[in-house]
Amino acid sequence: MxxxxxxxxxxxxxxxxxxxxxxxxxxxxxxxxxxxxxxxxxxxxxxxxxxxxxxxxxxxxxxxxxxxxxxxxxxxxxxxxxxxxxxxxxxxxxxxxxxxxxxxxxxxxxxxxxxxxxxxxxxxxxVPLVELLGGSTGGELLNDMTVSLEEPEVMARRAREAVDSGEQILKIKLGRDPEEDRRRLDAVLEAAPGVRLRLDANQGWSPEEAIRILTGLEADALPIDLVEQPVAAADLDGLAQVRAAVGLPIMADEAVWTAADARRLVDAGAADLLNIKLAKTGGVREALAIADVAQEAGLTCMIGAMMEPRISITAAAHLAVAHPAITLIDLDPPAWFASPLPGGGYVQDGARLRLLGGPGLGLDLLDPSSDPDGGEH
Structure with a gap:
């Protein structure tokens, strides 16, 4: 299609x-x-x-x-x-x-x-947006929860809190210091045994550092599902080098903004997965085009987000349900917001996110005066 x-x-x-x-x-x-x-x-x-x-x-x-x-x-x-x-x-x-x-x-x-x-x-x-895009509102998506890049003991506490609230997958922010990164992981796993991990270095390692760190994690059989953007976005050769050297699935994030970027990543053999974010693609259609490229190449997509409000996250969830190549989500930002507005869109029970249906995004409209900084200006 x-x-x-x-x-x-x-x-x-x-x-x-x-x-x-x-x-x-x-x-x-x-x-x-x-x-x-x-x-x-x-x-x-x-x-x-x-x-x-x-x-x-x-x-x-x-x-x-x-x-x-x-x-x-x-x-x-x-x-x-x-x-x-x-x-x-x-x-x-x-x-x-x-x-x-x-x-x-x-x-x-x-x-x-x-x-x-x-x-x-x-x-x-x-109709719900997902239906406008050719999908249906049925089914659930397994969400993750991000553990922010902090001191190991703080990350351990955050991991424990997330698991106690029903989360099953933790996205662990790394990339500041390779040795300290390993201590962070050890602390998280000690605090939350049995949890699955997604690692995100946010371009923080060199290819050599990434290979050394990730082969060490593989040797220790840590429960890691994927590693997101371990090296600089512009370094496709470095990303391909990491992918070739390690067995863990490598996800491109900052390296993929458009369908053309996705094709370059596929041609370079630089990624197993692609992270689609609406804030990078500029809208629904380019996001779907990236997913189409991934589907043709046999790759899997995640749909993620910046630290964005519920409106953006609900839109991303509709896209995830609409396209068969998007099988993973990283849509936890509303859990970080002090304001839950607007209402509707989806519900999350433990780690499982489900669209509520309703026309469009299924959300209440957010009023300009809904917070102290609201208003048209």
Whole structure:
């Protein structure tokens, strides 16, 4: 099935595009090899269709990854992106293409508007987004929980808390110091025996360090399901070198933003899995295109996220259910947010995430005044 075959051909008419800013504190700091986050500034995009149907998408400030701040996201949405869509008529693929071509970069802002457009289209059709994309709302997804990069004893405590709450898979942030990374892993496994691990070095190792560390972990038969982006995103040869030298599945994350990136990774033999994030792809259609490349090559995909609010995470969950190549999810950010808003979308029981159904994303609309930093500005 081509990407365009997943969307209805009926034309849509966008009558308004709006954006409002928010900020939510986190329940605990989120720390990786690249950054520390204590609160998340994000922007909600709204698309209104003729007839009054409104859809929403969101984008979080991720300067360290996409180069976008909440201010630049808001400026893009109220500037060139909003101008490209306001008043436009066309099919869903045609309107999505207008967003993609409105300006270079700005992938988080584009994703927010693209998701809002798809949410509105699905609400207008009175079907869940996953059905608009050719899937169904049935089934459950096994989510993970991230253990942030901190001192070994802190990570051990976080791991124990996660397992006690029903989590079965822990995503362990590493990549700052190879020797300390091993102490972190040992502490986590001592605190949470029997748990499965996903390791994420966030580009923190050289190829030589990665091979040394990972072959050591293999020799000790640690319960590791995959290793995410162990080396620099631009170093495809280094990533391929690591993949060839170790038996653990290697996942590309920062190295894959587009379907063209996915093809380069496949051609280089550099990854076993691809991590798709809407904030990198700029929207639904490029995310599906990456999954199509993976499916053709026999690779598996995970759909993950930045530290993003519930709107973005719900959209990612719909994509995961819609495409057969996406079999893994890493969608725990809402569990870090002090604010649970908006309601609806999905429920998670222990480690198992299930879509609730309902038109579009199935979420309540987030009001501009829902937090102290809300409002259109």
């Amino acid at each position: 081509s990407i365009d075959d997943r969307s209805p051909a009926a034309p849509l008419h966008v009558v308004a595009v709006r954006a409002h800013r928010h900020r939510s504190p986190l329940l605990r700091p989120f720390v990786t090899a690249a950054r520390r986050t204590d609160s998340v500034a994000f922007v909600v995009a709204e698309v209104e269709l003729d007839g009054g149907v409104v859809g929403q998408g969101s984008a979080a400030e991720t300067v360290a990854v996409t180069g976008e701040s909440a201010a630049t996201i808001h400026e893009a949405l109220t500037g060139p992106l909003g101008a490209a869509l306001t008043g436009a008529r066309g099919t869903l693929p045609e309107l999505a293409a207008r967003i993609a071509g409105a300006l270079p970069g700005a992938t988080s802002a584009k994703a927010a508007l693209d998701v809002a457009l798809h949410d509105a289209a699905a609400r207008a059709a009175e």
